[in-house]
Amino acid sequence: MVLNYIWAGFFLIAFVFALFQLIVTGDHEIFSKLVNSTFEMSKTGFEIALFLTGILSLWMGLLKVGEKAGAIDQLAKLVSPFFTRIFPGIPKNHPAMGSMIMNFSANMLGIDNAATPMGLRAMEQMQSLNPKKDTASNAQIMFLxxxxxxxxxxxxxxxxxxxxxxAANPSDIFIPILLATGISTISGLIIVSIYQKINLLDRVVMLYLGCLVALIAGAIFVFSQMEQSQVEKVSLVLSNVILFSVIVLFIGMAMYRKVNAYEAFIEGAKGGFEIAVKIIPYLVAILVAIGVFRASGAMEALLGFIASGFHYIGWDAEFVKALPTGLMRPLSGSGARGLMLEAMDTYGADSLAGRMVSVMQGATDTTLYVVAVYFGSVNIRKTRYAITCGLFADFVGVIAAVFISYLFFG
Structure with missing residues (x-):
């Protein structure tokens, strides 16, 4: 229901803003811009799904190899004590747990192309446990x-x-992003746990969370000891070595256990195309709505209003230059990326605004896109409180990015 109101609201607000510009300012091109935006974003939605088809087929195939080789089961056992507490609706050692930990691992390494297929696989496996197929389950909401x-x-x-x-030191936003994204993740975990009455003070939960915090702290310490020029190179090598090692591990275990890895891959890869086709309508719907909202000028008007408010009360409004990226981030990943690059080009990559948009971009993911892709892949229409909690985590992440940027660069 929330997504329905958001989606319809984008179109209605865009229409009102466009009508105002046509009547008051005499902009006769505004409705042409809106219509052209619908065509462009429809094309973008299809192109994204088309691009995902190959990636999905690749990783769905590899995940099937890992599943038949027993690697996914081993991952599930590794995280089972923690996941059975924050995902109580998923049975112990269920395959979805292995897929989820692979998804989270890929996200943590910044490998989005690998994370999405793994996440879709996890969502599909959780859907098999969902008694109401058109309604998001508690586990699916927590995962999203x-x-x-x-x-x-x-x-x-x-x-x-x-x-x-x-930028003089491209990696100087590394630690600020770690802090901002950590705050965003913890806030998301807390808000969903409140809804689902999950006890986060459980000893096992605290132990795993403590290990995660230690991992983040360790990464901060290790990278902070390096020269700025080394951080980018090391992170690139580390990400790709880990990713390819996972591929080799799956295939190696399959060969060791005499599993036909090639046939398993083909079996899993077939599902990639089916999922890509399923998510096209959901992607087109949300991207077109966001596109007309931007084309109407409503986003610019909102930002101008916020900036005026802060100027009026005498607060430092420097962060307003970065707000377009922060406000767009929950709505559109490509839109936020474009606004981030625009801010760096306008104000400089090493300006406060340039660094702040970088931290905002890394602090959270795109809620409406993730909802459209993940829930759309399993035909979930009733999202319950998933969007509310996702936007809350995004909001906290953006606010954290602002304060942390002032702390490090202000």
């Missing part, structure tokens, strides 16, 4: 919100963008 919080240990892509935009 933890994904939208975007926990990332190695924000490689953002460092690459900063290097391209002329």
């Amino acid at each position: 919100v933890l994904n939208t919080s975007g926990l990332t240990l190695i924000p490689f892509s953002i460092m690459v963008y900063r290097a391209e935009m002329g």
Whole structure:
């Protein structure tokens, strides 16, 4: 229901803003912009799904190899004590647990292309346990919100963008992003646990969370000891070595256990195309709505209103320059990326605004996109409180990014 109101609201607000510009300012091109935006974003939605088809087929095939080789079961056993407490609706050692830990691991390494197929596989496996197929289960909501919080240990892509935009030290946002994304993830976990009455003070939960915090702290310590120029190189090598090692591990275990890895891969890869086709309508729907909202000028008007408010009360409004990225981040990943690059180009990659948009981009993931892709892949229409909690985690992540940026760079 929440997604229905958000989706319809984008179109209605866009229409009102466009009508105002047509009547008051005499902008006769505004409705052409809106219509052109619907065509462009429809094309974008299809292109994203088309791009995902190959990636999904690859990783769905590899996951099937890992599943038949027993690697997924071993991963499930590793995280079972923790996951059975925050995902109480999933049986112990269920295959979904292995898929989820692989998804979270890929996200933490900043490997989005690998994380999405793993997440879709986990969502599909959880759907088999869902008694109401059109309604998101508690486990699916928890998984989605933890994904939208975007926990990332190695924000490689953002460092690459900063290097391209002329930053003196592209990796200087590494520790701020770790802190911001950690705060976002914890806030998402807490808000969903409140809804689902999950006890986060359980000893096992606290132990696993403590290990996660120690891992983040260790990453901060290790990378902080390196020269800035080394961080980007090490993170790139580390991410790709780990990723390819997982592929080799799956295939190696399959060969050891005399599993026909090739046939298993083909079997799993067939599902990638089916999922890609399923998510096209959901992607087109949400991307077109966001596109007309931006094309109407509503986003610019909202930002101007916020900036005026802070100027009026005498607060430092420097962070308002970064707000377009922060506000767009929950709505559109490509839109937020474009606004991030625009801010760095306008104000400089090493300006406060340039660094702040980088931290915002790494602090969270795109809630509405994740909802459209993940829930759309299993035909879930009733999202319950998933979007509310996802947007809350995004909001906390953006606010954290603002304060942390002032702390490190202000």
